[in-house]
Amino acid sequence: MAKEVKKKTTNSFSKFILWFWILFGSGIAIVALIFLSASWGLFGELPPYEYLENPQTNLASQIISSDGNLLGKFYLDDNRTDVNFEELPENLVNTLMASEDIRFMDHSGIDSRGTLRAFFYLGKRGGASTITQQLARQLFVGRAARGWKRYTQKIKEWVLAIRLERSYTKEEIISMYLNIYDFGNNADGIRSAARIYFGKEPKDLKIEESAMLVGMLQNSSLFNPLRREEITFKKRNIVLGQLARYDYISEVEKDSLQAMKMDINYNPETHSVGLATYFRMYLQRFMKDWISKNPKPAIGDESDKYNLYLDGLKIYTTIDSKMQANAEEAVNEHMTKLQAEFFHQNTPDRNKTAPFLDITPEETKKIMERAIKSSDRWKIMKAAGKTEKEIRASFDKKTEMTVFDWKSPTKEKDTILTPRDSIRYYKAFLRTAMMSMEPQTGHVKAWVGGINYKHFQYDNVIQGSRQAGSTFKPFVYAAAIDQLRLSPCETRPDTQYCIEAGKHGNVEPWCPRNSNLKYSGNSYTLKKALANSVNTVTAQLIDEVGPKSVVSMVRNLGLSGDILEVPAIALGTVDVNVYEMVGAYGAFANQGVYVKPVMVTRIENKDGTVLYEYVPETKDVLSKDVSYAILDLMKGVTQGGSGTRLRTTGYNKWRKEYDEIITGYPYKLTNPIAGKTGTTQNNSDGWFMGMVPNLVTGVWVGGEERAVHFKSITYGQGASMALPIWGLYMTKNYADEELGISKEDFERPSNMSIEINCDEFAADIKEDNDIEDDLEDLDF
Structure with a gap:
């Protein structure tokens, strides 16, 4: 009897063991079958292995300054720029694992312990999604589904997570996850998030900043510091608690960090705000033109074009971020005051047709x-x-x-x-344009196309052309000195001078007047005549050399607009833009060699392959001695002419009062400066072109309509409207010695054949009551 009982017990246990292994094996088989079914696409199509090995995400193209800073990006929906794991701070990686997946370094894509916990507690003690699973969902699966689809979606995540773990290292998975996540407010990826919310690169994030960003990973719409500050603050502190829980920080550190406020430094990245907005829009046109002419290398029989907004191109520019910031600050400082004065003078009671x-x-x-x-x-x-x-x-x-x-x-x-x-x-708003270039290389260092891109999108640097005024006169002097071998010390009388009808294409006699409607009767050296912008002397020079010669020369200097071969061009009737004027003046500072302005030096694809490199375009236009003679002439403008306010001496009382109120006088610039002011009829345009040996800068100020201008030349001349921007800009540049802006004199040619030392000129650097040196508007 006992044997029978023992035999039955043994049989029962054997059956139990058998059924256990049958059920266990069946469970394993079912799980395997489920995974196989998912991998075969029965629960929905999975991406091919080739796509897993090279997942495609939309990447914004980057605009990189010459000093290595990010100026901006081109993107449509995704403002994303990938960073490598090495660029991520250790505190961010630790925070991510402590909050999302503490066993990340130990599992192979699926956290079995977390999965069992979530299964037994029905998710009440936290989910089981690993960082790899979350990456799989972001890359290939999409938003969390509901109902039974949620279970099939989870299975697909498991399969993809395992595949990702086989294809990538742990470090690559972390960087991919942080790069792809949308943090809201155009902050796609960790780099954009760090820049937009804290104004810094990811490597510079502090622990509490990393904690806030990691907290946003759960739901960036819910935990948004700009819209829901309180709930985001609480979430950040929960994440900090997780860091303490896993001993990444001490309890004391946790309490200290949790007490800190969120120091949000919001820097929106949109196309209409930020640094160099006008330049970036020019660059957009440049890139579209380049893309249209440079298709991607053909693959088989197919070819494709680069996508500026999706392909993650790297565009290396010549813009210096510090000089660009200085330029924009100078424009803002001066134009704010100048505009206030314009509004003051154009109230309805003062001007019924205002503006x-x-x-x-x-x-x-x-x-x-x-x-x-x-x-x-x-x-x-x-x-x-x-x-x-x-x-x-x-x-x-x-x-x-x-x-x-x-x-x-x-x-x-x-x-x-x-x-x-x-x-x-x-x-009623006055507009402006400013461009700064290194004459030896043609590299454009700063570009300001207006006062505010969001509200004034017309780029006055390159899209707008306005009359050049007296800034055109150096070209006339250059042609005369070059072809007639004149010396700046030679003299011409300030008397009425007429060019008869029929000569040089003139329809009628042309008898230009000086801006003060007077003729002093004195003789002036060419140097003093240019410094004081004497119209009668300029008329004599263009008569002697002929307008055709002047037009030929400025064509070689890059001026491309319609230029009539008539004497009147001597006084600046020509329409030009700042971009071409800076390029043309650059030849004077570069010993007569014209270098076409360049803004882009190199373009790379997202992998660093070079797609484009700039080749300089140069042309010998003037000899070294002629170029130096013109520079010497224009130095006189800032020593005793209309550019004297850049210095600290030689002022009438009204000038000093004006400068103290409007322009931030004095600039205290004592180094050699070659320059030329320009003012057009009715004060509609104010210009200043200023040069030091390694930097040429042009500034224009005026209304959108020529009828929008100052009534008085006190405020309407180039020396009042445009020159102060140059003065402020250069003062800021000189304050930063790392920029290396020249303070030395221009290099004199060793075989200088033109006499430039005029003894009588030194005695003339004083106030001249016969010719008001700041008043130089056109008078036809």
Whole structure:
């Protein structure tokens, strides 16, 4: 009996063991079958192995300055720039693992302990998704599904996580995960997030900053420091608690860090804000043109074009980020004050046609009509099929809008205006353009196309052409010295001078006057005549050399606009832009060699393969001695002419009062400077071209419409509108010795054949009551 009981017990145990292994094996088989089914695509298509080995994510193209800083990016939806694991701070990696996956370094894509915990506690004690699974979801699976699809999605994540672990190292998986995550507010990836929320690179993140960003990984929309500061703060502190829990920091450190406020330094990265906005938009046009002419290398029978917004190109530019910042600061400082004075002088009680000056109501109506018909509102409504009556009526309905405002810290204010009034409001703002270039290389170091790209998107550096005024005169002097071998010490009389009809293409006699409508009767050296911008002397020179010779020379110097071969061009009737003028003046500082301005030196793909390298375009235009003679002439402009306010001596009382109020006088620049101011008819345009041996800079200031200008030449001349920007810019540059801006004199040729030492000129550097050296507007 006992044997039978023992035999039954043994049989029962054997059956139990058998069924245990059958069930266990079946479970293993079912799990294996599930994984196989998932890998075969039965639960939905999985990416091929080739895609796993090289997952494609949208990468923004980077704009890199000459000093290695990121100026901006080109992107559509994804503002993403990948960083390597080596660029991530240790505290960020530790924070990520402590918060998301403490056993990350030990598992092979699936955390079995975490999975069992989540299964038994139904997720109440935390989920089981590893960092690798979360990466798989981000790359290939998509947002979390609901219902039964959630289970099949989880299985796909497991399969993909294992495959990713086989294809990549742990370090690569961490960097891929942080690079792909969307942190909100155009912060795609950890680099954008660090820059946008804290204004720094990832490697510079502090522990508490890393904790905030890791906390956002759970839900960047919910834990957003800009919209939900309190809940994001609490989440950050939970993450800091996890760091202490796993002994990455002590309890004392945790308490200290949790007490700290979130020091958000928000730096939005959009196309309309940030550094060098106008340059970046020029660069966008440059790149689109380059892409259209340079397809990707053909693969088989197929070829494709590069995508500026998705392919992660690296565009290396000549812009120096520090000099660019100095340029933008100089523009802001001067234009804020100059605009305030313009508004003061153009109130309705002072000027009934404000902001337009000295024009008839009919002319005002034409300006407004042209602006209305070229506006986006008109184009959009017309495209939508609205009648002209409906469109015109919309321009007189008041609406809420945000407009530009110099007084606001954000440069914007909310207001209610009719679209017609807003057009007139924007017409009242003076515009500006500034470009700075290294003459020996043609490298453009700074580019400011206007006062605010978001509200004024017309780039006055290269898109706009305006009359050059007296800044054109050095070209006339250069042609005369080059072809007639004149010396700057030679003299010409300041008397009425006429070029008869029929000569040099003249239809009528041309008898230009000086800006003060006077003729002193004195003789002036060419050096003093240029310094004081004496129109009668310039007229004599172009008569002697001929306008055709001048036009030929400026063509070789890069001026490409329509230039009539008539004597009047001597006084700057020619329309030019700042970009070409800086390039042309650069030849004077580069011993007569013209170097075409360059903005892009190299383009690379995301892997670092060089796709483009710049080849300099140069042309010998003038001899060394002629170039140096012109530089010497233009040094006189800043020693005793219209550029004297760059110095600290030689001022009338009104000039000093003006400079102290408007321009930040004195600049205290004592080094050799060659320059030329320029002012056009009615003070519509103010110019200053300034040079030191290794930097040529051009500045223009004026209204969008020529009818928007100062009434008085006190404020409307180039020495008042444009020169102060140059002075502020150079003062800032010299304050940073690392920039290496020249303070030395220009190099004199060893075989100088033109006499430039004029003894009588030294005695003439004083106030001249016969010719007001700052007043140089055109008078035809």
